[in-house]
Amino acid sequence: MKLARLIAKNLKRRPMRTLLTLLGVASAMLLFVLVESLSAGLDRAMGGTEAARTLVVYRQNRYCPQTSFLPESYVERIRKIPGVVSALPVKVFLNNCRASLDLVTFQGAPAEELLRARPVQVLEGDAARFVRDADAALVGRAFAARKGLRVGDSFRFGNITVKVAGIFSSAEPVEEDVVMTHLEFLQRAGPVNRLGTVTQFEVKIDDAARAKEIAAAIDDQFRTAQEPTDTRAKLAFLESATRDLREILGFARWLGIGCVAVVLALVANTVLMSSQERVREFGVFRTLGFREQHIAFLVLGEALILALGGSALGLGAAQLIVETSHVSIGSEGVSVGFRIVPALALRVALVAGAAGALAGLYPALRSASRPVVAALREA
Amino acid sequence: MSTRTILSVLVLALAACSQGSESPPPPADPARPVAVLPASLRLESAPSAALSVVEVRAAANGTEVAVTGRVKDIVATRAVFTIADLSLKSCAEPGDTMDCETPWDYCCEDPARLAAGVATVEVRSGAELATGTIQTWNGLDHLKSVVVVGKLTKDDKGNATIIASGIYVQS
Amino acid sequence: MISIALDGVTKRYTKGEHVLTPLENVSLEIASGDFFVLLGPSGSGKTTLLNLLAAIDRPDAGRVIVGGTDLAKLPSGRLASWRSEHVGYVFQQANLVPVLTAYENVELPLWLFPMSRAERHRRVSLALEAVGLLERAAHLPRQLSGGQEQRVAIARAIVADPPLIVADEPTGNLDHESADGVLTLLSRLNVERGKTIVMVTHDPRAAARGTRRMQLDKGQLLDLQPAGTP
């Protein structure tokens, strides 16, 4: 503990150097954190509790909601298939299908069924009013935060204008970035009146293990219909929707790893400088009776503090950016937000700690193993 | 080579390449000469009893009409533009959060309503279309309200074209 | 109380192709409570001898026995703690840690002992009082004069109450007045607290404070008259 104080004091000896190193580490780790937080957001989007028990019925060979049109009447036939617990017809309207930073997704479904089928909890406002008013909408809390929406606000998008009746949270994270409306309202709202058609059906089944079998049964029903269907587990659906995103993320992760390497080089350089200018001081410490381990601890501690401190700064900056900007990246109607979770913070700390330790290792060993007499003779 | 030379070469090189990466090469922007049009085309005041675009499309082929509408598309190299019925809603109306770079496209309107509410306006120079764009002539531009006087020609598909003899641009 | 014996000690250094032998088969006994002064021209091996006594260097041949412990037989892992308990080292330069206050510099060796904060405080205060710098405890080294810095260094050397103090040209960088203060301090430690002191110097005025003096030249020791004897 006392030695830790000495490390802290020593970092203040060259404030400029410490500051530059911390800022350098912070910039690099900020990037690392942002990339990893997007990855965490993606994991969260994929990890919804209901994903395994939910199937999504889509127009065959369409993979953007804007091109999938299915007759609403299919819902009755789907409900009769054994194993199906419930089926919810959903109309999706969104501003664009490609990867985008500002995805706006409307989902329309019969209001009461919607509230029953989805694991949502209205945090503010009034679910009853949503059910009552034809142009009312429930807004996911992530979307509300992003657009600064409150209960009672009107929200216009294209020629869709809805009144915010409530803000909800959901056990399905991707839903928190969605505006839920009445089905009929959304069917009429687009440039083309699409009354009677929906984008997809969300089907709850009784047994997750039978997902494949039930999906096949649904597709069989409509194999020869004008609009054939393609039924997939929601997880597979999410996976394909976020393909672009995962691709970009995969690339960004390499940059993130590069950044950790930069952190390593930065810290190693600083600690090396710091230990080089203190060779004699360490010699004196040794004559006072300090052991090799003590010296190694001093040097390694410095490396760790620089790496961890800089990372904490980077983490803080990332948190600030995520909190204030509410950015999310959307793709094919699925929105993924940046999420900084405790596990991520822990991982950042571990990565930074490992980088710091690795960076400090050589200078520490060198300083500790230097013969006392030689050290004392250093200028 | 002195440090200064190295530095300036570097700065220039980076400036040059960052320009390249910042934006894709701009499209070959064809020179947009404004059409030279007879003074008589300009109307000082709005003719009374102008029809709406929807009404004009119902009028008989070959009649002289006065029609009021909002400027929709403008051709870049000929004095031709389209007008939309004033009842149609453009994406430029206040409160719209949709990212619409060409609000005069009426992309949020029902296509069927749109089709029934648009007419083409052409300005001739002799037998030919006047060359050059009419954009900026007398302040004419997208979404401006205009009243056009001229001869209506219709084809068998119901498309209405007005050969303009006078145009009033509302300021 | 501690006594010192060097028995046939030889120390060699290789510098490029040259082999230097600052100490060749040197034997020496220093009685407990001596103020032993080692004189000699620079490069004569004085510091080397001191380093052997302080257990920061090992001889190539012979034995160094301090307080009954044969340092050569001490495993290297034990050397550091042996040092902290038995030796206080005073350098030509004070070698204080610039980021620590005078108080903290003195406290430094005590960190190695299991000791309560209060006990540390008592000892540091005593040591600073002994060197007459208690009121400067909160100052950083750069806020002290050269003589004061050296006195802080002495306080640091005695704070853990080691029986042996080795001093390498402790007055080499000081003006007369400061040097006198430091030498008086060392004499008092020797007389009042019975510390065994081994001091290396080539300043005759400093040497005069010793109770016993020897000259080291070309690796050999030469006994000089004790101070004060005609």
Added chain:
Amino acid sequence: MARSLPLDYAVRNLARRPLRTVLSALASALVAALLVAASAFVRGLDSTFAGAARDDVAIVLSSVAQRDVLRSTVSAGAGSLIEADVPEILRVGGTPAVSSEIHSGTNVRLGPLSEARADEVAHPGFVRGVTDRAFLVHEAVTLIEGRPGRTGEVIVGRLAARQMGVPEESLAVGKVLRFEGGEFTIVGRFAAPGTTIEAEIWAPLSELRGLTKRDDSSVVFVRVERPGEFAGLELFALRRLDLELVVIPSSLYYQELVAYFRPIRALAWIMAALIAGAAVFGGSNALNAAVQDRLRELASLCAVGYSTWALARSLAVEALLVAAAGGVAGLALAKVALHGGSIRIAMSAFRLDADAHSVLVGFGGVLLLGLFGTAPAVIRIRRISIATALKEP
């Protein structure tokens, strides 16, 4: 001008603290490599959509499609109406360069139906239904293997496999694909360097129409005789309002597509900026330390008559040497790391190339960062008081 310090001085200084120099160079190498990667990413993203743009080609699509080819539907006859009415159209050997096409994002399955397994995976792919006239309009397309497809056959772009996320060999000539309920044999492979077309599968238009139960096209590509001369085409669209067409010069269309990816590009540049930030801080740190270490020496150089600018210049040269050495290593690293890499995105794919431009950004970037990094040290040198510095230990 005051005396300059010899280059040798800077070089020797670097050798004084070899480990520190190596570490700085290493950091510089990493930064150069990361900059190259970020730049290659942005370049690839830009060029894949901008590369297909041509001054003499316009895209005719439906006016309600909001400029999205996937949503556009143009009546099947529009192509021939345009040919008949628009005089400016380019004719190659009498054939008008008007290509009606269906663009479709669809699920593609590998292998013939007879070999299909129950758990086979569908790969999202981009299929373009074309006629032979497509080759008159899309000049960038060159067959690199095989021949154009007839009924039941397709040709594939050389990045299509990457775009679909399947092994290269599964899209080799002779292999079979299934989509929209039809089975197709691959009879050719084509290149269309730097354009999104390279990630597509080209199928016969009429067959695709039949399979997708549609009697229209997505878009009509029209090539005119003189670049930019689209007035006739525009007039056509405005006079035939019943067809609900809009004409967009391809340059504008692709420019809009590029603009679409601005956020992702912005992210890439923010990343580059953060990396650069880390590099500048690290660089200034090392140089600051170099000055601190040699304060007395620098002061004595001042004392013998060198201007502080001369010292600063020497320091900058030192920084540039390290940055350049690291930069070269970084470029090599980037070249190796990026080699053969490609990114698939939004129904397209592009290669990551350490091309001249990215190399310039990477190498120039680290040199510039090296210079920026000298700033704090230079300020420090300028402030040196010779008298105090000479007293430094």
